[in-house]
Amino acid sequence: MDPAERDQWREADRHLAALLELDGAMQARALAGLVIEPGVREKLGRLLAGNARDHPLLGGAAREPAGRDDGADESRAGRLVGDWRLTGVLGHGGTASVWRAERSGHDYTHAAAVKLLHQVLADPATEARFRRERQILARLDHPHIARLIDGGIAGDGTPYLVMALVEGERIDQWCDREQASPRQRVELALEVCEATAYAHRQLVIHRDIKPGNILVDGQGRAVLLDFGIARIQDDTRPEATVTRAFTPGYAAPEQRAGRSDLGTAVDVYGLGAVLHRLLAGSPPQLDARDGLVAPSRSALMAGSEARARLLRGDLDAILARALENDPGCRYESVDALAADLRRWLDHRPVAARPRSSWRRLGKLLRRNPLPSALATACLGLALAGTALLVRNQLLLEQHARELQSVVDFQSAMFGGLDAGELGARLRGGFVGALDSQAPLDPALREELVNGTDFTGIAVDLLDATLLGEAVAAARERFPAQPAIRAALLQDLATIYYQLFRFDAARPVQDEASALFLDTLGPAHPRTLASLRQQVWLARDLGEDGELELAERSLALHRRHLGERDPATALAMADLGTVLISSPDTARAETLLREALPVLESAYGAVSWQAALARGHLGMALAQQGRHAEAAPEYEAAIDAYSRARGARAVAVLEFRNLLAWGHGRLGHPERAHAEYQALHPLYVEVFGRRDPRTLNLLNNVAAWPRRAGDHAGAEPLQREAYEGMLRALGPAHPMTVRMQVNLAEIALHLGRPGEARGLLETALAQPRLGDSATDLPRIQSLLGQAAQASGDLDAAREWYAQAWRSAASPSQPALQREVAGRLSALDATPPGQAGEAARRPALAVGTAPSTDPSPAGD
Amino acid sequence: MGEITELLHSARTGDGRALDAVFERVYPLLRQIAGARLRGGAEATLGVTALVHEAYLKLVGAEQLEIASHHHFLACAARAMRQILIDHARARASRRRGGDAVHIEFGGGDLASVTDTDLLDLDAALDRVDEIHPELRKLAEMRLFAGLTLAELAASTGRSLRSVNRDWQRARALLAAHLA
Known part of the structure; x- marks a missing residue:
């Protein structure tokens, strides 16, 4: 030197x-x-x-910051850290020591665990990060997470965290000592899964899940310790010298490789490893090529034939999936792992075995791939667009880690959302509870079980708990990072959309779109994609502004991306779709025809994008009465869409419904009816029983028996459709009114004119009736028939006259003819027989076609 | 008063040769004890603390040493221990084949499986630290090769724990900087 x-x-x-x-x-x-x-x-x-820095030759980093003793624990006992007096050592680790501590209140003493981190916060930025993380952790409030009570930086610079003191035993030791059964072990692990999934929703990753961090308390509950502390420790070390805390045997491969972009998959691995320890008796074993030794094999090697037998099969598969080397191959979320464990507990087939004949039920997002595909496109942009965003200088301020947490968060959310599965679980619990009661009348039981919309309830629950929470977390977590906040909110809006929570999606979507506009500018593909999503939402909400929004979207796409860009074609198809139900159906057809070849060449003829545009073209043709031309378009769209996204995709169902309606219009009502009947169970499964789409379909199922004179057969279907619609859309909605009128017609034919009259009068009183002027003469005509049936011929005459006038504009000649016929029949009927005539109205109805049906429910 | 005690006493009064003489006696003894351990099995574990302790008992016995003498002895023992481990590492490196793996238990309770290269690097780093600050080199040696805790170091130097700890951190930082 x-x-x-x-x-x-x-x-x-x-x-x-x-x-x-x-x-x-x-x-x-x-x-x-x-x-x-x-x-x-x-x-x-x-x-x-x-x-x-930790160094293998020199021991842990800064083990004794500024003037500390060397693990001479006694000398620390009695010391004050913040408000807490250390009373005894609970444990020592490589990066921290944990103390039992007390805080004296006015008249009580509060005990807690104080964790002293073995490092000094080197600069104000790390200190700020520590404080921020601490606040986030303090918000974790879950029965299976040891709560963070307090924290700070002691006088000597030592960062410390104060956690709820859990009096318990390590989970592995507890299980072994209690000789817990495999079921009990899995149940305990499930509690830890719940805690972890909860934290993931708050954007907190544990990163050091291991038996040493899980205690089982006196009530036999598992409590997870040290949430997010691994991250705090990473964060508070000088950036250049980050060495990550992890525990060999329980650390995921990407952690062992020292990667810094750790996601929620790390915790999936950790949970899998803990479960492996609990069930096989050891942490996961790796073979020479770093492949996982089958858990049952490793149990066998450890000499336990019984454990090996237990693990062979589903548990082997579950563990192997959780412990995949490639994070992308693991369960997509902790929720998915937990779901599989629950299936194992319930003796149901698990998802981890992809080749099993079992088909996943109720995977709402998979069945609803239309918006899902959009969401995937957004996610793709989030990943592929990272460089783009950085070029926009938006993310220069961001931590790479935060960006990662956005992406993790998204994938965790997408993977975890499974309303159908939740519904199935609710149903299982409900049936169990029912059957544990006194024996029920089988018919009543049947009605209770099958009449309850479990998927609908599950969606409510998801909305109330998970999504609301996530939206709040997205806003709170990234106050100064508008781009990330926009990406998160956009995904959440999309999820709401997928769950048909359009009202809830609305403010989130608007916020996301505004943020994209602010941060990325109007020309950015993500801003434009967000705008298209806004158009979809407006369309599905049936808002007044949908047309202007769609026009604006197309204009912006044209200006910023050019005429031939696929995204421009998407915007064009959006506008075309919005125009279908407007007076300008011809323009809708033009736009859709123009967009179609661009979409087919950009995405392929079998893509959902092209198939959707083709189906909408069919709708535009049908709207113009060109049903014969519409049918082949529908058929092609149904075929392509099924191949692109599966036969249960929403669009496939809707196009089949429309095609069936076309069959009816083309003079094949029996074909239409058969198709409606086949579709109904699919609708119930995909949308839930209470969804307006399902109810509308049910209305169509009822139409055939109603028109064929089987009113008794039609009544229960029609009643369910009406009552459901009343709940879903309210009494004023035109669809509700139309179903109410249909039900009134059935009641009338079944000889209950009083009931029919009641239904019709309330229908007539609805303020939005003007929206669908075609309904008015029909209601008036039916009121006339009800009056006639009750013997009130003057009232009947008056109603018929009104109906005749209303049917003149917009012109409904068939109805006018029918009403005229009724009027003349009424006057020809001797007064005494009026009632009888009305009791045989099938004759009269049979002579004229009923009202003009429309695809939106007739 | 035994021979070693006298030598230590002389060393305290500034007799450098006396300190060398202590080293001359500690080194072969430690080497002998360590050698016996190393032959004990393929996966021998050398706990430096235990070795130094054993040497201390053999040389000093039950006699009470003054604090300074005690410190001198430990410093010598640490230097000897370092020398022995480095010699061993060099010998194995020159044979160009892996001999017995040596697990060295360093101070502070950390069990590290140390390779020969690690040891030779550490030796070189200690030499650099010696150029910068000989006292810090000595402190590091005592902690790493004689397994002294900071409390023991404080006791054997008569300094406060706080200042010993601070110096250990300085030594550690210097070593780490030169090991990187």
């Missing part, structure tokens, strides 16, 4: 000695204020880095 260099080292060492006397904040300030030559500063930097 040359003398000059040596002198620099000596000076750097002297500065270090002085800095070590200071506490964290002071240290950073002093460091910032030092005026020293570059060579010395460089060496001081290396010393500080060396001071903070």
